[in-house]
Amino acid sequence: MRLWPQAWGAVGAAWRECFPLQGHEVARWFPGHMAKGLKKMQSSLKQVDCVIEVHDARIPLSGRNPLFQELLGLKPHLLVLNKMDLADLKEQQRIAQHLEGKGLKNVIFTNCIKDENIKLIIPKVTELIKCSYRYHRAENLEYCIMVVGVPNVGKSSLINSLRRQHLRSGKAARVGGEPGITRAVTSRIQVCERPLMFLLDTPGVLAPRIESVETGLKLALCGTVLDHLVGEETMADYLLYTLNRHGLFGYAQHYGLASACDHIEQVLKSVAVKLGKTRKVKVLTGTGNVNVIQPDYAMAARDFLRTFRKGLLGQVMLDRDLLPAC
């Protein structure tokens, strides 16, 4: 018998007020290629004029790697909040103000799939570099930019999108739906002719210690940590908790539930039935082992997460609670 202690007491009218985080571990995922990548980023910094940090627009206030600031902080910095198509940006102004209060004045929201706002990037980067040159050294004829960020936020997609927009060229950087596609700092990739601009793609690097369990869960929902390290069913439950708190009940219709519900087992059961994903398990009864058909909860959790990540369950702002009250 499967137990879902997180959801106990949640069936019925009220949504859970908080997600019990005790008992969950923040996944520590800092494999060798990340440590190596970070060192290489530092050593490549001499040739870099500006750092573009890409992060997920659904978590604009959490989950960034503080090491980027520490190690690469001397260069002009642009924060690109990508995947804006998946984010609820009703509070975009407040988010920008909050970030500005934290010293992040240069922020652009983008969608690299549809090339939205991509054309704002090169002029902004050029302006930032020119401002820094005034104080440091003579103007250069070509610029080199380093693209950094946690895994799977769209760094390589950004490079490809810039090339489409400015060079009308095809793909130069490998893109993938899983974290950890780019494994090493790449050689320079041209993205613009005028001004002549090159980018260095880098492997996604998570903070060696993620600030809290909840931040870890948000990063995991956004696909920056391999799912099995956190547990797909825990993530599915956190997703359900989030969708309900945000009033995003589209999952009920999507999976044919009679109504929205805060009980993950019930939701996953409906998902499994809808997908036809059931499996036989042996159950010991008084008369011996009996085959019982059970929903495949793991497959259902995987589908629930995948559907959310495609944006089919609505746009979400996972950091809503971190914004200061108006």
Ligand SMILES: Nc1nc2c(ncn2[C@@H]2O[C@H](COP(=O)(O)OP(=O)(O)OP(=O)(O)O)[C@@H](O)[C@H]2O)c(=O)[nH]1
């Ligand atoms: N919906 C949406 N998906 C995007 C966007 N940008 C990138 N993606 C998708 O996000 C996934 C990761 O993109 P990548 O460009 O490989 O991300 P990365 O940061 O280079 O990943 P690592 O190599 O793991 O560091 C891919 O499936 C992309 O298609 C966007 O603006 N919106």
